[in-house]
Amino acid sequence: MKFYLKKIFTLIITLFIISGITFFVFEIIPGDRVLNVLGTDATPEMVEAMREELGLNRPVTVRYADWLKDAVKGDFGTSYNYSVEVSSLLKDKLPVTLTLAAMSLILIIFISFPLGILWASVKKPGGRKDTIVGILSQIIMSIPSFFLGIIIIWVLGIILKVFAPGGYISYSKDMTGFIKYMFFPAVTIAISKSAQVVRFLRNSLIKEKKADYVRTAYSKGATPKKVMYGHVLRNGMIPVVTFLGTIVADVMAGSIVVEQVYSVPGIGRLLITSISTRDFPVVQAIILYIVFIIIIVNFVVDMLYQLLDPRISQGHR
């Protein structure tokens, strides 16, 4: 219990620090925010009025407190470019990105676990089969996700016409059409990440296979299958679960790029346009959302880790 309380306390502190960093980083932007919006030919009166309207004349700490209060309620102010509430801008885009991330994650697990186990079951680590698979995974890992996306669009979209590139369907209109279209971006993210997870899982399993308890299990007459699924996998999974936290972070980052490739209107795409147009309230909100998701997921992974391996909370290891 003490362990959980401590973890939750750390989580709150971290979220607080991160929100502070996100706020103050955008305070040190060179050049005046107001001039960015009004343009350089604005009269001093106009600038002053705008500053007053945006509340930029108050001390920075007061503004941070206000911003944080609103942010907790989900209110991130008004977008410079679209002149609408940032929250309403994000409302229908956030589910898109979350769906993409979730689908990618599910695909990663479905692709990499069987492959990782299969690879770890290779008779002779370091043998020819092992080396070939190793090089293959190395090559897949070398493909940048956006290029993989382009290749998938070219082969499956343009040549084989399995899907219509750029023909994104909103989830509010047609749920199955949406899922069908999102499958391809999700596969794109999943393939490059899976190569990494497969390798990680395989290394972890190989290491476990050398443990003493494996020899004991064999000497007691267990079959290789039983040893793998009953003993090795359980222990070999533990580091992989922590690794999944990193994977979620990478999937979120990957979706920023892949949304661009497939013209999926998620928060990643909005983030990129907002950065180019210097629409800071939107950038701030999106960064905060993504960072929060990553932190929360890592928190959950920590908890899961503790369940899988009770040694952690008792201070061993």
Next chain:
Amino acid sequence: MRKNKKIDSFILAGGLIIVILMLLSLIGFFYTPYEPNKMDAASKFLAPSLKHFMGTDHFGRDIFSRVMKGLGTTATVGLSIVVISGTAGAILGLLTGYFGGIADEIIMRICDMINGFPSILLALVFISVLGSGITNVILALGIIYIPSFTRIVRSETIKYRNYDFVKSARLMGVGSIRIMFVHIFPNIFSTFLASVTVGINNAILAEAGMSYLGIGVNPPAASLGSMLSDAQAYLQSAPWYALGPGLTIILMILGFSLLSEGIRRSSC
């Protein structure tokens, strides 16, 4: 450490790829088959041929010449990033690992925090504050990758800190700085080198990704990432436009990862 004199096959293959690509990019600084930014309406979208090895793009520019230039940009950016982060990371890692204490605790906490987030996300924050452009990309990624090097060098330094040869050097009155750089660092160099090659890869991938998103290298300068984003619009009529720069990136990353895998394999 070295058991056999035979060079590892991974190092050989990776090194060969890198040397060829580096030569191409070096030549590209002085000579390219065609002027990389010269537009020629008459030779728009030519398929790969003997005259245009990778074909031509929507402005009739020779893609191979542009890939050579882009390779130079990407390599320069990647190397600059690693020089910044590698140097800073090595120094920080040696200091924190050797001395420990509160400073070590604080620095490692900060590193953990930075490491917890994907580098491209952090780079986007930097870019949105500083503005896009090649120098800012180098600066942003250079800072962001410092923790990864710090962590590796630090843990290795801790390992060597208590070795007898370090202790006896200390007893002989060798200064801390000298112990760190002359006695400890050469021992952890191969581990450091392996992480440098991984670092170059990450830097190249991040730079290409950001240029693809249009917030890295500014046009008309050639960059492999921005070429791909241009190429995507013409995938239907000129698929080779994407293949040239794309395959080059893959080859480059493959080369460095083979190299790092080989270094790791042969050093332990």
